[in-house]
Amino acid sequence: xxxxxxxxxxxxxxxxxxxxxxxxxxxxxxxxxxxxxxxxxxxxxxxxxxxxxxxxxxxxxxxxxxxxxxxxxxxxxxxxxxxxxxxxxxxxxxxxxxxxxxxxxxxxxxxxxxxxxxxxxxxxxxxxxxxxxxxxxxxxxxxxxxxxxxxxxxxxxxxxxxxxxxxxxxxxxxxxxxxxxxxxxxxxxxxxxxxxxxxxxxxxxxxxxxxxxxxxxxxxxxxxxxxxxxxxxxxxxxxxxxxxxxxxxxxxxxxxxxxxxxxxxxxxxxxxxxxxxxxxxxxxxxxxxxxxxxxxxxxxxxxxxxxxxxxxxxxxxxxxxxxxxxxxxxxxxxxxxxxxxxxxxxxxxxxxxxxxxxxxxxxxxxxxxxxxxxxxxxxxxxxxxxxxxxxxxxxxxxxxxxxxxxxx
Amino acid sequence: xxxxxxxxxxxxxxxxxxxxxxxxxxxxxxxxxxxxxxxxxxxxxxxxxxxxxxxxxxxxxxxxxxxxxxxxxxxxxxxxxxxxxxxxxxxxxxxxxxxxxxxxxxxxxxxxxxxxxxxxxxxxxxxxxxxxxxxxxxxxxxxxxxxxxxxxxxxxxxxxxxxxxxxxxxxxxxxxxxxxxxxxxxxxxxxxxxxxxxxxxxxxxxxxxxxxxxxxxxxxxxxxxxxxxxxxxxxxxxxxxxxxxxxxxxxxxxxxxxxxxxxxxxxxxxxxxxxxxxxxxxxxxxxxxxxxxxxxxxxxxxxxxxxxxxxxxxxxxxxxxxxxxxxxxxxxxxxxxxxxxxxxxxxxxxxxxxxxxxxxxxxxxxxxxxxxxxxxxxxxxxxxxxxxxxxxxxxxxxxxxxxxxxxxxxxxxxxxxxxxxxxxxxxxxxxxxxxxxxxxxxxxxxxxxxxxxxxxxxxxxxxxxxxxxxxxxxxxxxxxxxxxxxxxxxxxxxxxxxxxxxxxxxxxxxxxxxxxxxxxxxxxxxxxxxxxxxxxxxxx
Numbered sequence: 001x002x003x004x005x006x007x008x009x010x011x012x013x014x015x016x017x018x019x020x021x022x023x024x025x026x027x028x029x030x031x032x033x034x035x036x037x038x039x040x041x042x043x044x045x046x047x048x049x050x051x052x053x054x055x056x057x058x059x060x061x062x063x064x065x066x067x068x069x070x071x072x073x074x075x076x077x078x079x080x081x082x083x084x085x086x087x088x089x090x091x092x093x094x095x096x097x098x099x100x101x102x103x104x105x106x107x108x109x110x111x112x113x114x115x116x117x118x119x120x121x122x123x124x125x126x127x128x129x130x131x132x133x134x135x136x137x138x139x140x141x142x143x144x145x146x147x148x149x150x151x152x153x154x155x156x157x158x159x160x161x162x163x164x165x166x167x168x169x170x171x172x173x174x175x176x177x178x179x180x181x182x183x184x185x186x187x188x189x190x191x192x193x194x195x196x197x198x199x200x201x202x203x204x205x206x207x208x209x210x211x212x213x214x215x216x217x218x219x220x221x222x223x224x225x226x227x228x229x230x231x232x233x234x235x236x237x238x239x240x241x242x243x244x245x246x247x248x249x250x251x252x253x254x255x256x257x258x259x260x261x262x263x264x265x266x267x268x269x270x271x272x273x274x275x276x277x278x279x280x281x282x283x284x285x286x287x288x289x290x291x292x293x294x295x296x297x298x299x300x301x302x303x304x305x306x307x308x309x310x311x312x313x314x315x316x317x318x319x320x321x322x323x324x325x326x327x328x329x330x331x332x333x334x335x336x337x338x339x340x341x342x343x344x345x346x347x348x349x350x351x352x353x354x355x356x357x358x359x360x361x362x363x364x365x366x367x368x369x370x371x372x373x374x375x376x377x378x379x380x381x382x383x384x385x386x387x388x389x390x391x392x393x394x395x396x397x398x399x400x401x402x403x404x405x406x407x408x
Numbered sequence: 409x410x411x412x413x414x415x416x417x418x419x420x421x422x423x424x425x426x427x428x429x430x431x432x433x434x435x436x437x438x439x440x441x442x443x444x445x446x447x448x449x450x451x452x453x454x455x456x457x458x459x460x461x462x463x464x465x466x467x468x469x470x471x472x473x474x475x476x477x478x479x480x481x482x483x484x485x486x487x488x489x490x491x492x493x494x495x496x497x498x499x500x501x502x503x504x505x506x507x508x509x510x511x512x513x514x515x516x517x518x519x520x521x522x523x524x525x526x527x528x529x530x531x532x533x534x535x536x537x538x539x540x541x542x543x544x545x546x547x548x549x550x551x552x553x554x555x556x557x558x559x560x561x562x563x564x565x566x567x568x569x570x571x572x573x574x575x576x577x578x579x580x581x582x583x584x585x586x587x588x589x590x591x592x593x594x595x596x597x598x599x600x601x602x603x604x605x606x607x608x609x610x611x612x613x614x615x616x617x618x619x620x621x622x623x624x625x626x627x628x629x630x631x632x633x634x635x636x637x638x639x640x641x642x643x644x645x646x647x648x649x650x651x652x653x654x655x656x657x658x659x660x661x662x663x664x665x666x667x668x669x670x671x672x673x674x675x676x677x678x679x680x681x682x683x684x685x686x687x688x689x690x691x692x693x694x695x696x697x698x699x700x701x702x703x704x705x706x707x708x709x710x711x712x713x714x715x716x717x718x719x720x721x722x723x724x725x726x727x728x729x730x731x732x733x734x735x736x737x738x739x740x741x742x743x744x745x746x747x748x749x750x751x752x753x754x755x756x757x758x759x760x761x762x763x764x765x766x767x768x769x770x771x772x773x774x775x776x777x778x779x780x781x782x783x784x785x786x787x788x789x790x791x792x793x794x795x796x797x798x799x800x801x802x803x804x805x806x807x808x809x810x811x812x813x814x815x816x817x818x819x820x821x822x823x824x825x826x827x828x829x830x831x832x833x834x835x836x837x838x839x840x841x842x843x844x845x846x847x848x849x850x851x852x853x854x855x856x857x858x859x860x861x862x863x864x865x866x867x868x869x870x871x872x873x874x875x876x877x878x879x880x881x882x883x884x885x886x887x888x889x890x891x892x893x894x895x896x897x898x899x900x901x902x903x904x905x906x907x908x909x910x911x912x913x914x915x916x917x918x919x920x921x922x923x924x925x926x927x928x929x930x931x932x933x934x935x936x937x938x939x940x941x942x943x944x945x946x947x948x
């Protein structure tokens with residue numbers, strides 16, 4: 001049951017407290033319709049998702065040799081993979097995403113990832129979010145740097161860059177300030193009348209500078225004002241979309257509500273945690289993939305025609321080892337899987353230059369190799385769906401090869 | 409705090425917690441709630457939710473794993489008038505403090521207060537510990553006993569509760585800070601199946617006995633702690649199927665650091681050394697070395713040969729090797745300095761602490777003494793942005809409010825929203841420790857709402873500020889501002905900030921006007937809210 005702000009105030013005895021009425025921003029927005037840039041949503045599967053069991057290379061017999069317990073059966077077998085193109089199949093729990101793939105709005109990129117050799121989650125996430133391979137001074141995220149080169153959909157919107165969660169993801173850090181929001185519901189400042197306005201005014205005056213903390217505070221005031229005026233929670237899912245009742249799904253739904261509320265959102269980052277399956281993978285991965293698939297599909301459905309102006313991509317820090325370990329799980333690997341979803345995606349295809357799974361073909365003798373650099377996918381995204389950008393600035397230590405044609 | 413009052417607040421808070429757990433709310437608490445529901449207090453307990461049980465998938469409270477180090481070098485430079493040295497000390501080594509604690513520290517002197525807090529065994533915490541043990545029976549259970557619990561959520565909630573209660577009420581403030589530090593360092597996610605129960609013994613037997621003791625002892629205890637063996641999967645690391653998770657994190661996170669001098673090859677070799685360190689139901693602590701799982705072949709770790717034929721000694725050899733390593737000294741020294749000195753601490757102090765580690769064989773108390781007495785610490789005007797736990801605890805410890813029976817629920821739920829519940833960071837690197845990570849709109853908004861609610865009566869159901877005590881008779885805006893600033897911040901305000909507060913408290917009138925009592929109280933509450941919300945109090 002959703003508890004509204006009104007109910008919250010009532011049950012918490014805060015009836016006398018009202019959201020502080022500061023200078024409200026008037027809403028005269030037009031969104032990005034007609035813009036040559038899509039709203040870009042970056043999903044991070046943290047913990048290194050197992051690409052080989054998400055998109056199964058069922059044509060490659062070595063896959064079955066390396067994973068006697070964990071392998072997903074080929075299409076046609078009971079609980080077999082969902083065929084995509086005669087060679088690759090999706091995990092059987094992902095029927096909702098397969099439908100979108102069939103409709104041509106979902107693309108798969110396999111053996112994708114970062115060429116960085118790290119098997120450390122923390123290092124690898126860090127490098128990937130920054131879009132670099134070397135510590136060369138690019139201390140911002142790839143989407144953050146992209147945003148530095150754009151002009152806003154709506155001038156002065158505090159919600160141009162949104163990170164769902166308790167802090168701002170590195171991916172979207174840059175000179176354009178990013179909002180961290182754990183939940184739309186409750187994103188307001190509460191104080192008792194009759195002091196509410198005076199407290200708000202004084203509090204704002206106590207953060208006058210340009211330090212990290214001051215800037216964050218000013219941004220918070222602006223965001224609170226805009227959110228109160230736009231009231232995104234009024235928007236129910238459209239087109240019969242049904243989101244799973246989980247944190248990731250709620251946050252994805254709320255990104256949709258922010259888009260509907262037309263607050264000037266341009267890029268959003270959202271995390272799905274918990275893909276580090278060293279053991280018991282069979283017990284955990286299927287339900288997580290189902291949730292992942294259903295959440296993305298619900299978003300696609302909810303957004304409907306808006307997906308003409310929205311592109312969603314996924315990343316994970318690396319894939320998992322090609323062969324299973326001794327505890328029905330997989331250790332840290334290298335190449336993984338990325339997804340791209342939206343009406344401007346040339347979907348219904350698996351983009352892959354298969355590196356093979358023979359011993360000598362494995363990266364460091366254990367991992368699926370990376371044949372598609374994640375930056376090639378994201379670079380094309382920014383070029384085609386981001387209205388073009390200076391890719392040398394966004395990905396400073398990468399010489400961009402020809403695009404794969406994932407986006408139109 | 410007056411002893412009787414404090415005792416009553418500890419007991420009533422714990423009693424309310426225990427009764428809410430028996431009503432089935434314990435597991436509900438654990439799953440977290442929406443921020444707008446935080447202060448909900450209708451009579452009905454929340455719907456119980458089942459925590460993830462062994463072998464079954466569950467979902468995790470979401471946090472964003474972030475790397476330690478390699479972060480934007482955006483140190484806080486707020487340009488505030490510096491706090492007195494002893495105030496800074498108390499800010500850094502405690503979870504907030506009362507005027508009477510400051511008075512005691514000033515009377516004792518800087519170095520003596522450091523010594524007093526370092527020798528925590530001599531500080532009597534028995535009243536608190538007795539109450540905790542009385543109300544939270546799982547704290548003293550063995551792993552085998554914990555497994556017999558009908559509801560694993562009970563151990564889960566009780567450990568979190570004990571941790572937060574100790575931070576609020578323990579007189580051993582530096583010690584509790586060290587417990588938090590090492591709990592982060594040897595992070596174990598509390599919702600990884602059976603870690604719900606096993607973290608209890610890890611906290612009690614690994615972290616707490618060694619938090620100001622020997623790093624080597626803690627490292628050894630951690631390696632055979634059932635919670636760690638489970639969390640980093642070493643229980644399934646066998647000669648038949650090596651599992652490198654523990655071996656990797658042992659070097660990357662527990663000892664050498666990610667930039668340490670080890671290779672992928674070393675990771676595999678260390679994993680081999682720890683084959684057979686696993687779990688059994690035949691011992692009380694569940695840990696065992698099971699020889700049939702062990703790889704008895706030769707290993708080479710960091711260039712050192714471990715001859716074939718060794719058993720449990722292989723792993724012990726590795727732990728000694730890592731504990732003795734210079735990279736470990738540097739890595740731990742830097743982390744301690746980041747926690748206590750600055751996000752970007754001077755290299756000179758890191759070097760001193762690392763040397764102390766090497767000289768004393770990893771004596772944490774000696775490292776901390778050197779750190780707290782160093783010039784770099786004492787003459788340091790860098791700020792540390794309080795992490796959410798620091799912030800909430802310091803609001804409570806500073807105000808010394810009347811805490812109602814339900815206050816624990818409030819703290820718990822705010823910590824969920826702020827992303828800083830104890831032991832709830834999912835990945836083994838532990839909660840970050842830098843301002844760039846913790847400063848966000850979500851953070852500021854919820855911190856302000858906590859402070860404002862605590863001060864202005866909005867959260868009266870949980871926290872009732874003793875406003876008359878704090879005001880100490882002040883009736884004029886200028887007295888209200890100056891009295892409360894001294895009581896809450898113990899430092900000078902910048903002129904501009906004082907002017908903002910005076911303007912607020914005067915409401916357009918003269919700062920010297922005599923306010924009617926009701927208005928004086930209302931303005932005092934507002935000033936408290938503003939002080940707690942200000943940059944001064946957001947940092948330590």
